[in-house]
Amino acid sequence: MSTDVAPRLGAWQQVWRLLVAAAFGIFFWLSTGAVLPRGCATDTCSWFVTGDPLLALGCLTALLWQRRFPVAVALVAAIASAASTLATGAALLALCSLSTRRRPVEIGAVALVYVAASQMAGGLYPIEEIPSVPKWLEIALAALSAGIAAAIGLAIGARRVEVRSLRERAESAEREQAARAAQARAMERNRIAREMHDVLAHRISLVAMQAGVLDHRTDLPAEEHRVLVRGIADGSHEALEELREVLGVLRAGPDRPEPPQPSLDGIPDLVADAAASGLDVTFTDTVRGTPPDVIGRTCYRIVQEGLTNVAKHASGAHVDVTIEGTTGDELRVSVRNSSGSTTITRKPTSGFGLLGLSERIVLAGGELDHHPTPGNGYLLTARLPWPDHDQRKELTGG
Numbered sequence: 442m443s444t445d446v447a448p449r450l451g452a453w454q455q456v457w458r459l460l461v462a463a464a465f466g467i468f469f470w471l472s473t474g475a476v477l478p479r480g481c482a483t484d485t486c487s488w489f490v491t492g493d494p495l496l497a498l499g500c501l502t503a504l505l506w507q508r509r510f511p512v513a514v515a516l517v518a519a520i521a522s523a524a525s526t527l528a529t530g531a532a533l534l535a536l537c538s539l540s541t542r543r544r545p546v547e548i549g550a551v552a553l554v555y556v557a558a559s560q561m562a563g564g565l566y567p568i569e570e571i572p573s574v575p576k577w578l579e580i581a582l583a584a585l586s587a588g589i590a591a592a593i594g595l596a597i598g599a600r601r602v603e604v605r606s607l608r609e610r611a612e613s614a615e616r617e618q619a620a621r622a623a624q625a626r627a628m629e630r631n632r633i634a635r636e637m638h639d640v641l642a643h644r645i646s647l648v649a650m651q652a653g654v655l656d657h658r659t660d661l662p663a664e665e666h667r668v669l670v671r672g673i674a675d676g677s678h679e680a681l682e683e684l685r686e687v688l689g690v691l692r693a694g695p696d697r698p699e700p701p702q703p704s705l706d707g708i709p710d711l712v713a714d715a716a717a718s719g720l721d722v723t724f725t726d727t728v729r730g731t732p733p734d735v736i737g738r739t740c741y742r743i744v745q746e747g748l749t750n751v752a753k754h755a756s757g758a759h760v761d762v763t764i765e766g767t768t769g770d771e772l773r774v775s776v777r778n779s780s781g782s783t784t785i786t787r788k789p790t791s792g793f794g795l796l797g798l799s800e801r802i803v804l805a806g807g808e809l810d811h812h813p814t815p816g817n818g819y820l821l822t823a824r825l826p827w828p829d830h831d832q833r834k835e836l837t838g839g
Contacts, residue, residue: 458534459501465530466497473526488524497527504531507538515539515551523558532558533590540594541601548594552587559583646752647718648676653756672718705737705764708744712762715748720760722748727765732772736825739805740764740774746798747776747821755781755819769829771807773822780817 474489500518507514515535522532532555540548560580652673655666703711705728712724732740744762751760758778766772795811802809807825814820 455505459504462501462504462530462534463497465533466501466527467530469529470494470497470527493525493527496521496525497531500525500528500531500535504535504538507535511535511539511542512547512551515547516554519551519555519558521558522555523561529559533586536587537590537594537597540591541598543595543598543602548591552584552591555587556580556583644676644680646749647715647720648673648680649752676718702734702738703741703745704734705732705740707741708762708764711741711745711748715752715760718752720748720752721758722760722762725761725763725765727763728767728772730768730827732766732768732825732827735805736772736827739801739807739825740772740823742798742801743774743809743821743823744776746795747778750795750819750821751776751778755779757781758818766825766827768827770827772825772827774825775823776821777814778819 470493477489500521503514503517515532515538518528518532518535521528536548536551536555539551560583655661655670655673708726709724712722716722731737744764747762748760751758755778758781760776760778763775763777764772795809799809802823802825805825807823809821809823811819811821
C-alpha cells in the first residue's frame with residue numbers, strides 16, 4: 442500500500458473541503474432537530490443550539506491540520522461526532538482524507554470509532570422513538586456512511602498514486618529521450634570526425650609530403666619542381682572539394698542522399714594518386730571475387746590510412762600494398778613500408794587514425810595488427826571475414 446504524503450492543498454481547496462464538511466454536518470444537524478420535541482431547544486436541549494455547533498466548529502478548524510496529523514484529527518472528529526451531530530460532516534471528511542493514505546488498520550480503527558460514536562449520539566437528546574427503525578439498521582446506516590467515505594478516499598488515493606506513477610514514467614521517458622539524443626549527438630560527432638579524417642587526412646598528408654620535399658630539396662630540376670608544385674595545387678583543390686562534400690552532407694537534410702562510398706575497386710586509383718604525389722608505392726592485387734560493400738569499403742580505408750601514415754611519418758620510404766583473398770575465406774590487407782629516406786619537418790598527428798580504423802574493422806568482424814619491422818619500417822595488416830552467399834544466409838537466418 443502507498444504511504445506517500447498527500448500533496449499540499451491551496452487556500453481555495455481548503456475552503457471547499459470545509460464547506461462540504463459543513464454542508465453534510467448541517468444536514469445531519471437539521472435531521473436531528475426535526476425529531477426533537479417542540480420547544481426542546483429552549484429547555485432541555487440547549488446543548489443542541491450551543492455546544493453542538495461550537496464543538497463542530499472546533500472539528501472544522503482541526504481539519505486544517507488533517508494533512509499533518511491525519512490519524513489524530515480523524516479520531517478526534519469521530520469521537521466528537523458522539524456529542525455533536527453537526528460534527529458528523531467533519532468526521533466523515535476526516536475519514537475520507539485518512540483513507541487516501543490506503544492504510545487498512547488506520548481506516549478500520551477510525552471507522553469503528555465513528556460507528557460507535559453514532560450510537561452514543563442517540564442518547565444525548567430526547568429524540569422521539571421510531572419503532573419502525575431497528576437498532577441493527579441504525580448501525581448499518583452508520584457503517585454504510587463510513588464505508589462510502591472510506592471508499593471515496595481509497596479511490597482518491599489510488600488516483601493520486603496512478604497520476605504520480607504516470608508523471609514519473611513521463612519524466613523517466615524524458616530522461617531516456619535526452620540520453621538517446623545525447624548518444625545520437627555523440628555518435629554523429631564521431632561519424633563526422635571519422636569522415637573528416639578519412640576524407641581529408643590522406644589528401645592533406647600527400648600535399649604536406651610534397652611541400653616537405655620542396656622545402657628539403659633545393660637542387661630539383663625545373664621540371665620536377667613544376668610537377669611537385671602542380672601536385673600541391675591539385676591536391677589542395679581536391680581536398681577543398683572533398684571538404685565541401687562533407688560539409689554539404691552535414692548541412693543537408695535527411696532526404697539528401699549521401700555521396701557514394703569508396704569500395705575495393707577504388708584502391709588502384711588511391712594508390713595511383715599516392716604515386717603521382719611522389720610516394721614510391723607498389724600495389725599487388727590477387728583478390729578473386731567481389732566482397733560485400735562493407736568489407737570493400739573497410740579495405741579501402743585500411744589502405745588509405747596506411748598510405749596516409751607513410752606520407753606523414755616516412756617520407757621517401759618504399760611502400761608495398763597487398764590485398765588478397767577469396768570468397769568463403771577472408772580478405773587480407775597489408776601496407777608495409779621501409780624506413781624513410783627523407784628528413785622533413787614532422788607533421789602534426791591526431792592520434793585517432795588507427796583508433797578509428799580499429800573501430801571500423803571490429804564492426805566488420807575483422808582483426809587489425811600494426812607494429813614496427815626490422816630496419817625502422819612499419820607493417821599494417823588486417824584480416825576481414827569474407828563469407829560466401831550461403832554462409833551469409835545462414836548467419837542472417839535467410
